Amino acid sequence: MDSQSQPVRPDFTKVRYVFFDLDDTLIDHKRAQERALVDVWTQYTELQQVDPLELASQFARINYRLWEAYRNSEVGQSELRRLRFEQTFRQLGVQAPDWREVDQVYMECYARHWDWIPGARDALIQVSRKYPTGIVTNGFTFVQKKKFEYFSLNRHTRDLIISEEVGHLKPHPRIFEFAAEKAGVKPSSLLYVGDSYVSDIAGAHSCDWKTAWYHKGDRLPDPNLADLIFSSYTDLLDALEVPHKP
Ligand SMILES: [Mg+2]
Numbered sequence: 001m002d003s004q005s006q007p008v009r010p011d012f013t014k015v016r017y018v019f020f021d022l023d024d025t026l027i028d029h030k031r032a033q034e035r036a037l038v039d040v041w042t043q044y045t046e047l048q049q050v051d052p053l054e055l056a057s058q059f060a061r062i063n064y065r066l067w068e069a070y071r072n073s074e075v076g077q078s079e080l081r082r083l084r085f086e087q088t089f090r091q092l093g094v095q096a097p098d099w100r101e102v103d104q105v106y107m108e109c110y111a112r113h114w115d116w117i118p119g120a121r122d123a124l125i126q127v128s129r130k131y132p133t134g135i136v137t138n139g140f141t142f143v144q145k146k147k148f149e150y151f152s153l154n155r156h157t158r159d160l161i162i163s164e165e166v167g168h169l170k171p172h173p174r175i176f177e178f179a180a181e182k183a184g185v186k187p188s189s190l191l192y193v194g195d196s197y198v199s200d201i202a203g204a205h206s207c208d209w210k211t212a213w214y215h216k217g218d219r220l221p222d223p224n225l226a227d228l229i230f231s232s233y234t235d236l237l238d239a240l241e242v243p244h245k246p
Pocket residue numbers: 021022023024025194195196
C-alpha cells in the first residue's frame with residue numbers, strides 16, 4: 001500500500017458522530033445478491049442453460065450500470081427492477097421468465113441471505129458506546145427498512161437515513177448535508193464509514209467530513225481522499241480508540 005496516500009494515524013480526535021454506509025460496509029449485500037440469484041436459477045429451468053454464477057455476474061454488472069442511471073434520475077425504481085432482469089436474460093440469450101415473478105422470488109431469497117460483514121456487528125456496537133452513530137444508505141426504502149428491522153439497527157444507531165426519502169443518492173452533497181443537520185454536528189466532526197470510493201468517500205469528503213474506507217483491494221485512487229483505509233474492523237476501532245470487545 002502506498003504510504004504517501006495512507007496516513008499512518010488519521011486524526012479522528014475531533015470526531016463527534018459516526019455514520020456508516022449499510023450495503024457491503026455493515027451488511028454483506030454482494031454475497032446475499034449472488035446467493036439469491038443462484039436460488040432463482042434453481043427455480044427456473046429456462047435459466048439453467050447458463051451457469052448460475054454467470055447469471056449472478058451478468059446481473060451484478062447490469063444492476064450496477066442501472067443504479068448509475070437511477071442515481072442520475074434516468075430510470076425510475078420500478079423500471080430499474082424490470083430492466084435489470086430483462087437485460088440480464090437478453091444478454092445471456094435465455095428465454096425470459098416474467099420479470100415480476102422473478103423479482104418477487106429474488107427479493108424473498110435475497111432477504112434470506114442477509115448477514116453481517118465479519119466484525120461489523122461488534123464494531124458498530126462498540127463504536128455506538130463512544131459516539132452517536134447513524135446509517136446513510138442508498139437503496140430502496142422498502143428493502144432498507146426491512147434490513148434496519150432484521151438487524152435491529154435502531155438499537156445501536158440514532159439516525160437511519162435512506163436516499164429515497166431524502167430525494168438524492170450519495171454522493172450528492174444534499175444527502176450528507178441532510179445527515180449533518182439531523183446529527184446536529186458540524187461536518188468536520190463527522191466521520192463516514194463506507195465501501196464505495198465514489199459514493200461514500202469522495203461524497204463525504206467533498207462535504208468536509210472525515211472518511212474511513214472499508215476496502216479490501218490493493219489499488220488506490222490517486223489522489224486518495226480517504227483519511228483511513230481499513231480491511232478489518234479492528235483497524236477502524238483502533239483509529240477511533242474504541243475497545244474491540246464488549
Ligand atoms: Mg456500500
